[in-house]
Amino acid sequence: MSYTSDLKRFITSQYIYAAVRVTLAVVVPSIILAYFGLLKEFFLFPLATTFIGLTDQPGPVIRRRNAMLLAVFCFIITATIASLAKEIPLLIFLELLVFGFFYSMIGVYGQRLSSVGSITLIVLAIFIDGHLTGNNTLKSLITFLAGSLWFVLVFLILTRLQPYKLASQQIGENYILLGEYLKIRAQLYLPNPNYESISHEIISHQIKIKNLQEDTRETVFRTREIVRESTTTSRLLMLMFLNSIDLHEKLMTSESDYKALHQDARNQDVLSAMNVFLLNLATEITNIGIDLQSGTKAKPLANLDSELEKLYTVYYNYRNTKMGSENLENFMILRQILMRITDLNSEIKKIYTIFSQDVKLAKSLSSGLDVRKFLSTEEKLNFKVFRNNLSLDSKQFRHAIRVTSALIIGYGITRFSFFPVGHAYWVLITIVAIIRPNYSITKHRNYVRLFGTISGAIIAYLLLWQISNNTILLFFLLASMILAFTFLKSKYFWSVLFITLYVFLAFNFLKPGNINVIFRDRIFDTFVGGFVVFLVSYFILPVWEHTQNIDLMKVATQDNINYFKVVMQNFEVEKSEQNVQDYKMKRKAALVSLANLSDNFQRMLSDPKNQQKKLEKVHQFVTTAHLFTAYCASLSQYFNGKNFKKYPEIDAKNWTAIITAELQKSLAILNNVKQDFPTEDLKIPENELEFLLNKRKAELDENEPTDRRDPTKISHLAELKNMTELLELMSDVAREQRKALKDFQNFVEV
Known part of the structure; x- marks a missing residue:
C-alpha cells in the first residue's frame, strides 16, 4: 500500500475521528475560557470533558449515551465524597477501599462499564488529592458537572448528524484488516517462505480480526436503524459487514501443501504470479475499507479480470508444456488454488457492486438473517451477576482486589514525608492506567508506560526549552492531544508518549516556568506507580493464562x-x-x-x-x-x-x-x-x-x-x-x- 493510502487510512479511521471529537470538545471551551482569563479558574471543565470522552466505547448510540450518563453520575458522586473527605487520611483510605473495589468489579458487566469504572477511579484520585480542585468545593463540582455534560451534548449532536459514521468506519476497518491478512498469506507463494513466522503472523492477525468483528457486530446488530434495514445506507452497511465475514472465510481457504509445491522449482513462475495477483486483491480489499471509512463510493483500482487472465495465461502456458503423469497431482493443487483465487476475485467484484448500488437497487437488498442470534450474550445489570462474582473463582473479583490493594499501597507511599512524590494523584492514575485483569497485559503496559513517559517527558522538555512562542506550543498541544487519543487503543506506547507531552504543555500554560519540577515528578511518580503495580500483579491473586x-x-x-x-x-x-x-x-x-x-x-x-x-x-x-x-x-x-x-x-x-x-x-x-x-x-x-x-x-x-x-x-x-x-x-x-x-x-x- 502506498504512503497516500496509509495516510488516508489513518485520517479516516474511527480512532482519529473520536480523538478529534474529544479534542475539539475540550479545546473550544478552553480557548473561550482562556480568552476571558478564566482557564486556570475553571480548568476542571475541560478536564471533565476529557474524562467523559475517554469512557466513550464503540457500540450502539443508545448504549454509549447511557454509559456516559452513568459516568457523569459516578463522577459527581465520587468527586463529592472525595472532596468532603480529602483532608482526612483515614477516610481517604476507606474511599480507596470501597470505590476501588466497586468500580473494578463493575467490569463484570462488560468493557463499557469497565471503562466507566476505571475513569471514575482517576476522578477519585484527582479529587482526594485536591491539587487541581481548589478550595471552593461546590464551585469545583458544578464546573466538573458542566464539563461532563458538555461532552454528552457534543456526542448527541454529532451522532444525530452522522448516525452511521461509526458503523461505516468499523466495517471499513474490517476490510483493511482482511487486506493485511491476505498480504500475509500471499507470502506463502514466495520462494523459501518462513512457514513458522508466517503461521505466527496469521494467528496474530486472526485475533485482531475476531476482536474487531465482535466490536462491529455489537455496533451493527444492536443499532436499530441498521437492523431494521429501513434506509439505503443501513441496508448497504449490513450487507457490507456480512460480506466481510464471508470474505474472511474465503481468505482462510488457501491452506495447501506449499512445501510440496515449492519443492518443484518448475512451479515457481506460477506461484510468483499468484503472489502478485493476491497482493493486487489485498490492495483492492484495503481500498474498499478506506472508502468505507471515508464515506465515499469505492471503485476498483485495477481491472481485476484482466489481471486474472494474465495469471491464468502463466498457468496454462506451464500446464500445456510441462504437465505429465509424474506431476499431475501438483497441477491439481495449483488448479484448486486458482479456483479459490477466482472465487476471491468474484467476491471482491460482488462487494464493489453492492457498494455502488443506487437507491432503487439498494431497496431490494436484504441479509435474510436474524442478526440478533449472532450477538454474544451480555451480562444483565442486576445485583445477582455482581454477587455471583464475589468469589476467588471470578477473574474480575481477583482483579478488583489487586486494584484496591495497589491503590491503597500507592497512596500509602505518598503519605511518607521523606518519600519525594510530587503528585499523589499521578501515582494513583498510573496504577489505574496500567493494571489489568491479565498479568501479561499489565506487564506490557507497565513497561510501555514507563518508557513512553520518559520519552514524552524528554521531548516536552526540549520543546519547552527551545520554544517560547505560545501559538507554536498550542499547536503541539493540540496535535499531541489528538494523537494521544488516537493511539490509546491501538499503540499504547505512542499514546503514553503523546499524553505525557500534552500534560507537560498543558501545565506550562497553567503554571509557566514549572518545567523542571514537572519533569522530575512525572517520571518519579510513574516509576512508583509502576513498581506498585508490578508487586501487586505478581503476588496478589494473579490469574495466570x-x-x-x-x-x-x-x-x-x-x-x-x-x-x-x-x-x-x-x-x-x-x-x-x-x-x-x-x-x-x-x-x-x-x-x-x-x-x-x-x-x-x-x-x-x-x-x-x-x-x-x-x-x-x-x-x-x-x-x-x-x-x-x-x-x-x-x-x-x-x-x-x-x-x-x-x-x-x-x-x-x-x-x-x-x-x-x-x-x-x-x-x-x-x-x-x-x-x-x-x-x-x-x-x-x-x-x-x-x-x-x-x-x-x-x-x-x-x-x-x-x-x-x-x-x-x-x-x-x-x-x-x-x-x-x-x-x-x-x-x-x-x-x-x-x-x-x-x-x-x-x-x-x-
Whole structure:
C-alpha cells in the first residue's frame, strides 16, 4: 500500500475521528475560557470533558449515551465524597477501599462499564488529592458537572448528524484488516517462505480480526436503524459487514501443501504470479475499507479480470508444456488454488457492486438473517451477576482486589514525608492506567508506560526549552492531544508518549516556568506507580493464562466439531435444504473460540516461565485447531457457489464418523473422561479417486497434452482429489491434536 493510502487510512479511521471529537470538545471551551482569563479558574471543565470522552466505547448510540450518563453520575458522586473527605487520611483510605473495589468489579458487566469504572477511579484520585480542585468545593463540582455534560451534548449532536459514521468506519476497518491478512498469506507463494513466522503472523492477525468483528457486530446488530434495514445506507452497511465475514472465510481457504509445491522449482513462475495477483486483491480489499471509512463510493483500482487472465495465461502456458503423469497431482493443487483465487476475485467484484448500488437497487437488498442470534450474550445489570462474582473463582473479583490493594499501597507511599512524590494523584492514575485483569497485559503496559513517559517527558522538555512562542506550543498541544487519543487503543506506547507531552504543555500554560519540577515528578511518580503495580500483579491473586487453557481448548474443540458437521451435511442435502443461518452461526462460533484460544496462548507467552505450563503442547493444539478450521472453510467452499454439485464418490458419512471420533477423543481427554470409541469400525473409506487418477495418468502418458484454456472449468477429478485430500488432512490434524493432548490426561490445572 502506498504512503497516500496509509495516510488516508489513518485520517479516516474511527480512532482519529473520536480523538478529534474529544479534542475539539475540550479545546473550544478552553480557548473561550482562556480568552476571558478564566482557564486556570475553571480548568476542571475541560478536564471533565476529557474524562467523559475517554469512557466513550464503540457500540450502539443508545448504549454509549447511557454509559456516559452513568459516568457523569459516578463522577459527581465520587468527586463529592472525595472532596468532603480529602483532608482526612483515614477516610481517604476507606474511599480507596470501597470505590476501588466497586468500580473494578463493575467490569463484570462488560468493557463499557469497565471503562466507566476505571475513569471514575482517576476522578477519585484527582479529587482526594485536591491539587487541581481548589478550595471552593461546590464551585469545583458544578464546573466538573458542566464539563461532563458538555461532552454528552457534543456526542448527541454529532451522532444525530452522522448516525452511521461509526458503523461505516468499523466495517471499513474490517476490510483493511482482511487486506493485511491476505498480504500475509500471499507470502506463502514466495520462494523459501518462513512457514513458522508466517503461521505466527496469521494467528496474530486472526485475533485482531475476531476482536474487531465482535466490536462491529455489537455496533451493527444492536443499532436499530441498521437492523431494521429501513434506509439505503443501513441496508448497504449490513450487507457490507456480512460480506466481510464471508470474505474472511474465503481468505482462510488457501491452506495447501506449499512445501510440496515449492519443492518443484518448475512451479515457481506460477506461484510468483499468484503472489502478485493476491497482493493486487489485498490492495483492492484495503481500498474498499478506506472508502468505507471515508464515506465515499469505492471503485476498483485495477481491472481485476484482466489481471486474472494474465495469471491464468502463466498457468496454462506451464500446464500445456510441462504437465505429465509424474506431476499431475501438483497441477491439481495449483488448479484448486486458482479456483479459490477466482472465487476471491468474484467476491471482491460482488462487494464493489453492492457498494455502488443506487437507491432503487439498494431497496431490494436484504441479509435474510436474524442478526440478533449472532450477538454474544451480555451480562444483565442486576445485583445477582455482581454477587455471583464475589468469589476467588471470578477473574474480575481477583482483579478488583489487586486494584484496591495497589491503590491503597500507592497512596500509602505518598503519605511518607521523606518519600519525594510530587503528585499523589499521578501515582494513583498510573496504577489505574496500567493494571489489568491479565498479568501479561499489565506487564506490557507497565513497561510501555514507563518508557513512553520518559520519552514524552524528554521531548516536552526540549520543546519547552527551545520554544517560547505560545501559538507554536498550542499547536503541539493540540496535535499531541489528538494523537494521544488516537493511539490509546491501538499503540499504547505512542499514546503514553503523546499524553505525557500534552500534560507537560498543558501545565506550562497553567503554571509557566514549572518545567523542571514537572519533569522530575512525572517520571518519579510513574516509576512508583509502576513498581506498585508490578508487586501487586505478581503476588496478589494473579490469574495466570495457563489456568484458562483447558476451558478454551474444550470450547474450541466442540465448536470445531459443530462447524465440521454442518459443513459435511452439504454432502447429504440439496442446496434448497441448506440452513444458511445455522451454518453461519456455527462458523462464527468456531472462529471466535479459536481466536480466544490463540489470544490466551499469546498472553501466556508473557507470563513468568514457571507459569507457562505445557507451553509446547498448547502451542501444538492451537496450530492444529487453526489448520482444522481452515480446512473446514476450504471444504465448505465447494457448496457455496452457484453451481451446487453432489459428490457421491466421497463416503461423507464414514468420513464424518472418523474425524468426529478423533475430535471427540480430544474432548474426552480435556474433560478428563475415559471414553471408548469404536475406532476399529472406522476405517478410511475407499473411493474411486485412485482409479480415476491412474486412468488420467495413463492418458497423459499415451497422448500429447492438449492446449486447453478454460478458466471457468475444473475437472471433477481435480475437485474429488482436493476434497479427499482435505478430509485426509483433517483426519491427520485431528489425530495429531489428540496425540498432543495425551499428557493432559489426569492433569489438573493449579
